[in-house]
Amino acid sequence: MTDIGVDHQARLSACPACDAAPLAQRMAGVADAGAAGDLILSxxxxxxxxCITDVERTLGATPGVRAARxxxxxxxxTVDAPGMTADDLIPVLDGIGYEAHELDPSALTASAADxxxxxxxxxxxxxxxxxxxxxxxSVAVWSGAEAATREMFHWISAAIALPTVAFAGQPFFASALRALRAGRLGMDVPISLALILASAVSLYETILQGRHAYFDAAVMLCFFLLVGRYLDYRTRAVARSAAEELSALEVPRAILLRDGAEVPTPVADLRPGDLILVRPGARIAADGIVERGSSDIDRSALTGESIPVAASPGIGLTAGEVNLTGPLTLRVTAAGRDSSLARLTALVASAESARGRYTSVADRMSRAYAPAVHVLALASFGFWLWRTGDARVAVNVAAAVLIITCPCALGLAVPAVVTAASGRLFRRGLLIKNATALERLAEIDTVIFDKTGTLTMGMPRLKSLDPLPPDLRAIAAALAGGSAHPLSQSLAAALAAVAPAQLDDLRELPGHGVEARWQGRRVRLGRAEWVGADDVRAEGAATWLAVDGGPVIRLDFDDRLRPGAEDCVAALQRSGRQVLLLSGDNSAAVADIAGRLGIANWQSGMTPGEKAATVAELSGGGRRVLMVGDGLNDTAALAAAHASISPASALDAARVASDVVLMGNDLAPVADALELARRARRRIHENFGLSIAYNVVAVPFAMMGLATPLLAALAMSASSLSVTLNALRLR
Amino acid sequence: MEVLIILIPVSLGLGGLGLVAFLWTLRSRQYEDPRGDAERILSDEWDDRPKPPPG
Known part of the structure; x- marks a missing residue:
């Protein structure tokens, strides 16, 4: 029953049954942050x-672990294991076939939200x-209870309803007060007014032994509106907790060299002048200059280049790059707020605020709604006061107008649809991070893709084995197996069926390649200049194999497309949207990918600024741009675009800048998301139409003084139910 | 109609009982891991309280 070797980015497909679990099951209880000092593993x-039994039993049997849940x-x-670190427990879980990652408890603030x-x-x-x-x-009163019975029922209702409204209505009162202090009229002002007026008028009528009391309407209003508010909250909480988990996966730590000792240190504590050790496979934590060691550096996250570059003493490196082959000692030049990573993040923050000004349909509705309702209620009050001269009648009519128009259905119209839509997208592997993202996605007419890491996996693949003579394959397999360089690993994977040759003195020279002795002859696999190749064409990713005294063989690589990339691009083009490819990579590599996907409009060698400028230019021309990218070089463009999507494998900064995170490896859900967003927008508009229709029918009755508590209750529950059912049609 | 004297307190009492039960489930964090709880009933482990002595 275990999922051995599940790719953590493909976590959603780890178990189809789990994917189908509705968001509803996540409920409010998301917190398990536990006591301080507990370890949290994903x-x-x-x-x-x-799985539960396996994990808990194994962890429980591990010495030093007090409890695991x-x-x-x-x-x-959550593991209660004083004095232990995640590094002690991850191998234990790995041993029984469960992939585990440490989560940074400080990044999980779920308990407060919970x-x-x-x-x-x-x-x-x-x-x-x-x-x-x-x-x-109330049903008893409606069906004709008279005199003393009605009076008693009204008094009991009052005893239940008044404390309930005072308690359950607090979120609305608080928010209405905030809005009024800021000089605005939000949705919550008419809601609070309706709640207070309904309760007060009903109490007054009860005291005077009147016929109509709206206690049931006041409590029902509270209930329906709170349900809408809860749906809204839960959509945000689920997205936030998953987004937090993504950032918590990157525990920011660097290895500081102090007097020759290796001290793991939080990145935030690094100072310029510090010496840090960067192991092969690790991401560089701060800007710095190489002091010792040589290696290959993958800078695709920053520039989009798919081919690793060599690093040797004296070379400057930037935070966010990945060290591939050899250990490097770095002298930190800029850390924390001064690093180029932080500067990029600041750039993103300024662009984000522009997007924050986007007004959702709900906001536009509530802006028009609140004044309209108040004018209607005031007009009814004035008219009835003038007609009858009786303030009691006028107040009663005005209260009925406010109760009938109270936005029960309006409060549910958007949250119900957004919950249904984001639940569906979540099961397809898309995480909506931003409240208005769905609406903005529905407006998209232009889609810009980044290449490395977005349309492609960012991992090289051997083009063809043909250039390699069969007798050399065993040597190539053995050499490639001795290196962690991505090209070597992909070559080794291509030659998995070949038994490696017996080699002696195998050693890796970081920044150059792998070298060994084979039957007394020197064999090398690596960079062109190092192995002595004449054919040093720069285009594409390639490695060279040389046997002393033999020919030099060139092996070409290309990048593997992300699964679903072809379908996604084709579906987007079919739906009439313009698709562009902007990459920082060289033109040969970009042209190849663009050709394979049928994208006519592509640009290579783009700097981060140029990407953002292209987005701005298109937006200026009235186009709604969706940016899909994963690298630091995309962050400015992601933030500038109308909407943005990044894969879970993207850097933290890129994920922060985007509205939607793609959890799986497959790119196909992107095209589906745009279609679903359009359908969701249609549902939202229908819902507004429905609730306005109910008001158009019921308000005239209320203004004519014909509204009864029964009519109010019917209109309210019918409109709320129809809006919710309409939202559920999205599933 | 005298029966109302009994029925109304009874109906209010039952409603109150339901409310108290709901608040108890909320307080004892029973909505924290709904999927895990659904699966745990299939497990032989006694993990919420000690396993009763055999026999």
Missing amino acids: LPGIHCAA VNLTLRRV RQGRDILMRIGVSGFAMMNVMIL
């Missing part, structure tokens, strides 16, 4: 009861039970 592969909903385990969720749930519970009890009494 377990992307767990999916069943046997799996949370299957979040796919995490309290808020439980708070809303509790208010929903209270108003729900109060609604049921008041409704029982």
Whole structure:
């Protein structure tokens, strides 16, 4: 039942049954941050009861572990193991076939958000039970209870409803007060006014032994509006907790060399002048100059170049690059706020605020809605005061208008659709991070892709084995097996079926290649200049194999397309959207990928600034641009675009800058997301139409003084239900 | 109609009981890992409290 070797980026496909689990099951209880000092590990592969038992039993049997508790909903385990680190436990879990990653507990703030969720749930519970009890009494009144019976029922209703409204309505009162202090009229001002007025008028009528009391309407309003608010909250909480998990995966730590000793240090504590050690395979934590060692550096995240570059003493490196082959000692030149990484992030933050000004449909509606409702209620009050001269009648009519127009359905119209749509997208592997992202995605007419790491996997693949004579394949396999360089690894994978030759003195020269002795002759696999090749064409990724006294053989590589890339591009073009490819890589590599995907419009050698400028230029021309990218060189463009998507493998800065994170490896959901966003927008508009239609029918009755509590209750529940059902059609 | 004197307190009492039960599930964090709880009933491990002595 274990998922051995599940790629953590493909976590959503680890277990089809788990993917189908609705968001509803995540509920509010997302916190398991636990006590301080607990370790939290992410377990992307767990999916069943046997997994839980395996993990808990194995961890429990590990010396030093006091307790371990799996949370299957979040796919995490919280371990109480004083004095132990995640590095002690990850191999233990790896040994029984579970992939585990350390999560940074400080990045998981779920517990605070969770309290808020439980708070809303509790208010929903209270108003729900109060609604049921008041409704029982109201049904008796509607069906003709008279005199003393009606009076008693009104008094009991008041005893239940008034404390309930005072407790459950607090989120609305607080938010309305905030809006009023800031001089605005949000949705919550008319809501609060309706709640308070309905309760006050009903209490007044009860005291005067009147016929109509709206206690049931006041409590029902609370209930429906809280449900809308909770849906809204949960969509955000689920997205936030998953996004937090992504950033928590990158525990920012560097190895500081102090008096020759290796000290793991948080990146934030690095100072210029410090010496840090960067092991092969690790990401460089701060800008610096190489002091010792030589290696190959993968800078695709920063520039989009797919071919690694050599690094040797004296060369400057930038935070975010990945060290591939040899250990490097770096003298830090800029860290923390001064590093180029932080400067890029600042650039993103300024662009983000521009996007934050986007006004959603709901905001535009509520801006028009609140004044309209207040004018209507005031007009009714004035008219009835003038007609009858009786303030009691006028106040009653005005209260009925406010109750009938109260945005029960409006409050549900957007959250219900967004919850349904983001639940669907989440199961397809897309995580919506931003509240208005869905609406912006629906408007997209131009899609810009980055190449390395976005359309391609960012991993080289051997083009063809043909240039390699069969008798040399065993040597190539043995040499390639001795290096961690991506080209070597891909060559070794291509030659997996060949038994490696017996080589002596195998050694890797970082920045150059691999060298060994084969039957007394020197054999080399590596850079052209080093092995002595004449054919030093710069285009494409290539490595050279040389046997002393034999020919020099050139092996060409290209980049593997991300699964679903072809379908995605084809689907986008079919739907009439313009597709562009902007890359920092050389033109040969970009032309090849563009040709394979059928993208006519491509640019190579783009700097981060040029990418952002292209986005700005298209936006200026009235186009709605979606940027899909993963590298630091894309962050400015991601932030400048109308909407943006980045894969989970992207750097933290790129993910922060984008609205949507693609959790799986497959690119196909991107095209689906745009279609689903359009359908969701249509549903939102329909929902607004529905709730306005109910108001258009009911408001005239209220203004004519014909509204009864029964009519208010019917209109309210019918419109809320139809809006919710309409949203569910999206599934 | 005298029966209302009994019925109304009863209905209010039942509603209150339901509310208290709901608040208890909320307080004891029973919505924290709904999928895990659904799976755990299939497990032979006694992990919420000690396994009762055999026999």
